[in-house]
Amino acid sequence: MANKIFIKTFGCQMNEYDSNRIFDTVKKIGFSKTSDQSDADCYLINTCHIRDKAKEKVYHEVGRVKKIFRNKKKPILVVAGCVAQAENEEMLKREPYIDIVVGPQSYHQINSLISNYKMDRKELTEFETEDKFDYLDRIKNTSSKVSSFLTIQEGCDKFCSFCVVPYTRGPEYSRSFEKIILEAQDLVESGAKEIILLGQNVNAYSFEGKSKVYRLSDLINELEKFTEIKRIRYTTSHPRDMTDDLIECYSKSKKLQPFVHLPIQSGSDKVLKLMNRGHKVEKYFEIHEKLKKISSTIKFSSDFIIGHPGETEKDFNDTLNFLNEIKFINSYSFIFSPRPGTPASNLDLIDHEVAKDRLIKVQKILFKYQLEHNESFLGKKIDVLVENRMKKNQMYFGRNKYLNGVIFDGNDTLIGQTVKIKIDKVNQNNLFGKIDPNSDMKAA
Secondary structure, eight states, X not given: OOEEEEEEEOSSHHHHHHHHHXXXXXXXXXXXXXXXXXXXXXXXXXXXXXXXXXXXXXXXXXHHHHHHTTTSOOOEEEEEEHHHHHHTHHHHHHOTTOOEEEOGGXXXXXXXXXXXXXXXXXXXXXXXXXXHHHHHTTSOOOXXXXXXXXXXXXXXXXXXXXXXHHHHTOSOEEOOHHHHHHHHHHHHHXXXXXXXXXXXXXXXXXXXXXXXXXXXXXXXXXXXXXXXXXXXXXXXXXXXXXXXXXXXXXXXXXXXOSEEEOOOBOSOXXXXXXXXXXXXXXXXXXXXXXXXXXXXXXXXXXXXXXXXXXXXXXXXXHHHHHHXXXXXXXXXXXXXXXXXXXXXXXXXXXXXXXXXXXXXXXXXXXXXXHHHHHHTTTTOEEEEEEEEEXXXXXXXXXXXXXXXXXXXXXXXXXXXXXXXXXXXXXXXXXXXXXXXXXXXXXXX
């Protein structure tokens, strides 16, 4: 009987990709995936260190596992991901229930760690990105999702003052151009219609081939040739790496979606300098203007950290003005939370109530433009790539070109196809509608 693994994933899309690849790996030693936590022989927690109290959330989850298996045989408990990288030996000391701690660059050794865990509780958190991808490149990506993630780049050399990524994911590393395309082929063969290229700094992708240095734009142009691929996206990008060749893709590509997630973090040049972002607000406006000249239909989303140490009322007002200039259609915003080991963690925090009040004001503006954007679809027929049937209400879920979730009544034959949906209701997060009976489905 095959052993069963349950994988719980916290955090970003890259962690989702990593969890899928971890499963592709452990299948080689006889594990099958289970959705029943209590049925697991191995319980793997893939962690994220970006958000507040990330470490404590891991220990809370370990506590939940203890309760689930109180009267059952204990599973092999693996803590993977960025918290594992940051805490490593400390986790094994603090929580004896944890058997294995493995960082993001050591997943290629996870089979050996699980197979031999009884010999000794272990942690493996070396930065060996190239070895990891050399190993994973030999294992077929079996993700069967309509919209599939594909990691092309990991790590970061930017060293923003608030960010732990350079310490948990290591320096920037770009995968082989040829091997990325081969993995894309695997995803297409498994049913992918949309490819989302991933990286901590995805537009910093740079791989030196035999005849040229390949950039993100080259990957987009190559994926464009796959007839089965209908949509191409990428995330997360950095303003410093938004090069003209990438911007030009928006004028040439028919599959690159007109939605740009480009985090700025603050609308104040002073705060951007404190954050060590390496660019000014003016640079962001230049990128915005170039893309809008290509097509007025291109929309933006971003990330904002509110209440960064040193942020004054003037700095905050600069951010508010910036929001009203760009009119983002979907963004993430958080109060600054110091991450241990980062330069900003040593700075004096601003008053929490002040930061909280500022966040409320920012989100009020962000949500206003998000809702206005969603309301602009009311009564209109839009193209939706159908991804799956929803478990709770048996409705169907897909996304439009701007990554808006669209919920409607349908059937399983629609999954993987692009259909026309007439939108009759919206809220802040989703669009709702019905299949247009007068239009033909687009084969996908």
